[in-house]
Amino acid sequence: MERPMIDPVNGHPRKWQILAIMCTCLILVVAGVSSLNIAIPSIIEDLNPSSTETLWIVDAYALVFAGLLLPAGAIGDRYGRKGALLTGLGLFAAGAIWSSYAGDPTMLIIARGSMGIGAALVMPATLSILVHVFPVSERAKAIAVWSGFAGAGGAIGIIGGGALLEVFWWGSVFFINVPIAAVAALLIALLVPTSRDPEIRPLDPIGSVLSIIGLGALVFGIIEGGEAGWGSGLAVGAFIAAAVFLFGFVRYELRVEYPMLDPRLFRHRPFALGSLTITVSFLVMFGFFFIITQYFQFGQGHSPLSAGVRMLPFALSMIVVAPQAPRLAQVLGKRGAIAVGLGVQALGFTVLRFVGLDTSYLIVVVAMILLATGMATLMPAGSEAIVSSLPPSKAGVGSAVNDTTREVGGALGIAVLGTLLASGYRNTIEDSTGDLAPEAAELAEDGIGGAFRVAEQTGAVELIDPAREAFIDGMSLAFSVAVLIGLVAIAIILIGYPRKGAEPPPMEDAVIRA
Template sequence: MILAVICLAQLVVLLDNTILNLAIPSLTRDLGASTADIQWMINAYALVLSGLLLTAGSLSDRYGRKKSLLVGLALFGIGSAVAAFSQTSEQLIAARAGMGIGGALLMTTTLAVIMQVFEGDELPKAIGLWGAVSSLGFAGGPLVGGVLLDHFWWGSIFLINLPVVVIGGLAVTKLVPESKNPQGKRPDLIGAVLSTIGMIGVVYAIISGPEHGWSSGGVLIAGAVGLAALAAFVRWELHVPFPMLDMGFFRNRRFNGAVAGGLLVAFGMAGSLFLLTQHLQLVLGYEPLEAGLRMAPLALMIVALNVVGVGAKVLKKIGAANTIAGGMTLLAIGLGLVSVLGDRSHGYGGMLLGLLLMGSGIALAMPAMANAIMSSIPPAKAGVGAGVQGTITEFGGGLGVAILGAVLSSRFAALLPAAVGAGAAGSQHEALEAAETAELREQVKDAFASGVSTSQLIGALAVFAGGLLAGFLLHRAARDEATASAPPTAEPPATEPPTAEAPTAEAPTAEAPAAEAPADGTPTAETSKTSA
């Protein structure tokens, strides 16, 4: 029951990452929103969410994870209600920012509670289901949004959150036990401010770069401020007595391998979903609801494999390194098949196999990555660990959309017919309006389809390389842990007669932990604490 409540809260948070995109035409018509307004409606939520994840995780450890869940649900519900009945663009932007605060508390606390409630073989299964729901939130946004907008007004995409908030709040109050860091260290306020400014600046630059140009003043200033704040954050955390984020985590090879894998899983998943929505609507010509329905096999495969426990079984059998590498390889192959077989000549049938393979890969890699990160961090700091995991997901996802989007735009502009004009290279819609003949319009469509295909192939190569890198780092970490925990080998017989001197009490002895780390890289609780 606790896991069901946690997953429901996680689902609504992630649905709001993608659901608003489909409502853009309605918002433009009903609120008179400009292009800049629309961008801020979409980005306000992602920016606040990304910027506050580390701070939210630290606060939940300090003051209690159950309290953080309840506060997060309340803020998310209030923000949703205000957003649904907003009368101006400014009201909706402010409401989305408020939802981002609640979302940051929910994203970090849900995983932290799972780490406290489950243990042993049940923990990977629980994280697998949590990961499945997280993936469903990303992939299900277009489908849920399409259904609601097909029958109701745009405010319905926010009102649907309210029953979840009420039910979730009652269930959390009744079922979820309170837990917090027993050491009760005081909050790191300066670290919280620096990390928030840094993440918001960097994520804003990533989001705005493709739209305004990477060399534009606003993007460069935001990126520079963000990087400077993050550098100051690292320096501060290294010297402050009670750091929000213990930099010692980054001396753990398993933690670093999981972070690298997490970045690239998020890169591939968010980037591929970004391209898939455009592929289905702008290349194959489906309406939003039709496109959402055709993406359903991806989400269903993720959920099905984790509900029956395939991800947890594979993780236990072959270890985190091989599971993440194998999952990301499947994701890369699926994305490549979508690129090759999903063109207008093959239609949707050609891309279905690719979607199923992508779902299988995400179902394996994402829970294994989350488990690897969280098992590298002491349980008392589970909130901070969840903040790291959420930050990686948001940052990697933004990077995937930005880089693959830039590749798409560059390829489209290069292949656009000269008769259309370079000024129409900003979008396929503008280029089609500028095309005066049917032949030119077909050339525009072919250019855009080629841009999408090229971006998907590059994304597939990046995900495959990332899988190999993450697998290598995790495998090396598991090998080092196994070597460190192995019992000492017997000394060979001495070639000289032993002296009468007996070993002193200070003679070094091999100190093995209580539970030996498995060779597959799946850590026990004791080795997790030792390595961290």
Template sequence: MLDTQSTPEVDAPAGARRPGLVLAVTCLALAVVVSAMASLNVALPDIAAQTHADQTQQSWIIDAYSLVFASLLLPAGALGDRFGRRRALIAGLVIYGAASAAAALSTSPDMLIALRAVMGAGAALVMPATLSTITSTFPREQRARAVSVWAAVAGASGVLGLMASGMLLQSWSWSSVFWFNAALVTVALVGTLVFVPESAERGAPRLDVVGAVLAAGGVATVVYAVIEAPVNSWGSATTLGGLGLGLLLVAGFVLWELRQRHPLLDPRLFRNRRFAAGSLSITMQFFALFGFMFVLMQYLQLLRGDSALEAALSLLAMPIGMVPTSRLSPRLSARFGARGPWTLGLLGLAAGLAILAQLGTNSSYLAVAAGLIPLGAGLGLAMPPATTAITDALPPQLQNVGSAVNDLARELGGALGIAVLSSLLNGVYRDHLHPAGVPAHVTEVARSSIAAATAIGGPVLDPARTAFTDGLHVALLAASAVALTAALAVAALLGRRRRRDPAADADAD
């Protein structure tokens, strides 16, 4: 581990005098890179029509961003700790903004995929720098509240990104989504140059290059295998081989880090129950969140017949529950301890998903909102203590790495959630679709997707809608079970620690 007695080198005292402006700027940068993971989904039909992208290329236009983003988070976080978090934030915003502007001018799907990957590299520099800048700028007594704002922005940005994209697409082409991102990045970059202070570590050790390569390779291989699993099938040699190779690289990373004097990420940190609980909770929360959004957007557009904008606006019930509870969560944690609101939030997430799992082919929007509000409220309660547990477990000179662990948990959870829940949805849909009096080849086409069945129509349509709803039930109940498991795990981890070492737990809070 790095020397815990080293002190951060902080410039630009204006940032310390204006922490609110620092928070606003970093949250704007965060919102841009988080919203990019979901906002392009609503633009895919327009992109496919204008660039002639096939189904595989459309998938990678979305997934290339997440793949590079997740694989570079740990190395990018370490670079920020060593060379300066403000510098990392500036570099990431420049890379992201330039790639976004170039993507807006792209006419080739392959070029768009490549530029989305470059945007992911920029986002990997930005996201950990935003959280570590906040934790190094705000004093300890104000940090939990600032982190709760960061967590609320991180949680709501995906929905707000979908809504913004839907509004843009009402009047302009898909390139407007990228121009909009470039404009927001420009504002964030100017704000960073003016208001954000620098923080870097004096005497930081040399970057662990081998550890960085192993971490990036392991995460990239696992995420690639998970993303491709619905296409290749979970039992295919490609999927199992990819997962096996990725886990082997991750195991190699762990063994290498245990032998290093200055590791990129010390695996022993996970002996800290709060750090372990925070990492596990964030992963499972985003497993449920991203997986549910992928499933529900299809339900809203293909079964309810909502437009892209209407589907995005439908999700606004979620931040209605999330924003107030994310502000309340630090106060409840300060008064009663983190375990109560944290566990309650995860239970609220599980309840919201279970309610959404009851949606039928003709459910009203009130039934959708009835699940979205407790789901959002649960995320608002659970995200701040989970994020704070990760950052508070580390010394100041490792804040960027801690932020990267938090962000990596989000990305891995999201990728797993989309892959697993979509696989469950598609598997049940195919197994349950048996339209009567329809030729076998037509049935097979209908089984490829609910969109194909809708295009066929006729006697296929109603059985397809019922089969899709069956798949939605299974997928969202699985997401609810994951959230419930997370609640039980967090309660056990924090409860056991509290009984064994109350003083240590109080210090951690």
């Protein structure tokens, strides 16, 4: 049975408690990517994955997460967002238990993908519930807080994961989600109202399959291209498959009566460019998390806890700046806030571009503060541009698109920047492996973790310093590309996003097909 209508002026009487619960759920699913990053060295030591398997261990979660977000948002709209949220938490916790005890890289990749199914149900429900319980006058502030924790959740996951690894095995970074999910589910059952789209429409399973295969092929091509070569048959075939399935997805969605995501939505410039903003910001940020945790541990020799604590400036900056971002958007407009945020973020990556093995931690802190400040500035404006482009009855679709852009960006960021890191590393380390046996040379060239294993197993300690220098070369290459991506995004926003006061009104419900 549906609850009584919520007061449109004051919102739900427990809206702030509900916001806290939604942010807790959000941290769980966002930290599901980042907490793994801090455990990568431990997993490499225990399970011996290749560099390609390492990328897939991280990306399997983000890829399934991204591919299912749109249908999961539609399921929440149709059957109830509270039920979708509770179901998602249960599946997420089950996948976390499985991941905790995976005995080999393949099993861990599959288990991580299962966690992505639950996360896909959780994340869109959190934002659409907030849109439902907050009045229009307070919605931007609530979304800003939600956005702050969406960004800070990545750093919180790294910090918490580092603390756990100081005492427990690498699987603890997954298992810790189980009790948190249980408490969150209890609070949701007691405090959160149910809501759904008043207009019931069919689901779109064919569109879901086409989008998942297309995105999967794209990420596969990026990861395998870096390993086997961009001109290899495997990479080229994957990119062709991605183009075919994604083109087929667009064509199908344009023709079906009730599409999962109507491509016509992207004719609305705030919706399209808000989506681009979130995709780009999470692309570079998830790539940053993947690289910087290895820099602290492999490059500088810090323990997981020490590496995690070193991420505190990022998390604190996100939490402090994000709630203030709507004020900047009121002054500059969404266009200005997004451009400023992307610019500050690019400046942070410029600083990181010149970081070396002996660089002072204070320099890295400055870079992290710039990254977090930029992201906290642009995220609320980007999310608001997406959500406010749609009517309230399509809150699930709007939040799912917003979340999908995050996870697509994150999956691509890990693949793109992770592949650039591996390529830069490999190009440099090859000069130092000539005297090794072929098997040892191959292992050392596969990644810095492999080089450390070779040094330990063969006593070739002279390999460690070249491996660290090679890692820095790969890191510099990856962060240079992150700067370029940010600058291109700024140009697109300044050219294409409507100026303050000239933004078009939200799309009418009658013209939205999903």
